[in-house]
Amino acid sequence: MFKYLNPLLHSELRLGIMSILISVEEADFVFIRERTGATAGNISVQIEKLSEAGYIEVEKGFAGKRTRTVYRITEKGVGAFEEYVDALKSYLNINQ
Amino acid sequence: MFKYLNPLLHSELRLGIMSILISVEEADFVFIRERTGATAGNISVQIEKLSEAGYIEVEKGFAGKRTRTVYRITEKGVGAFEEYVDALKSYLNINQ
């Protein structure tokens, strides 16, 4: 009847982060912060969870002298996202 | 960019309850319990929240000698649900 809603994705901020990363080759921390409007601490925590789950990969580097961390969604992350969207549709009345 | 996800609806069980109630004239407790597979305590708590918010109405009565409580979604509940679905679409890549 109702499909299981992956709790890792069923979170406003984590879903927002995944939504950004699925539509873009890669994104850095600042980009994510600006797009989501969330606080840095919150983003940091949620990104860690997505990373632990293997949904995104994290690459720490530099832009000039400053640190810059970029994030990319993984295959596993894409799969999980798609599955989540599919599960959601069992709750909404979206056709298909 | 991303729309606000009403936290009252962004909950697996409450969303399931609302999803049931939006597609049916009314439903009783047992029906909701069976359809969602959730425990009675959890359902009771979540229904109370939806009721407090004015999203559903509760009618306690009897079926023969046994108690039977039925639930109906309100206009306000329908509106909130639709708005929630719309907000969700800003996160997913559902066309329209």
Add this chain to the structure above:
DNA sequence: AAATTAGGTTTATAATATAAACCGGTTTAT
């Protein structure tokens, strides 16, 4: 009449989200 079941509600606990406080380094102003 004791035990079980039904339909819930209340309460305790575990999990979660979120912001505040912090940290190492860099840039800017004095």
Add this chain to the structure above:
DNA sequence: ATAAACCGGTTTATATTATAAACCTAATTT
């Protein structure tokens, strides 16, 4: 050249939330 402010984060404390266990009252079954 030193202090102050800023940048990109991380850690940690707190508040909120979800969830199941325990419970209650009445009805049914044994």
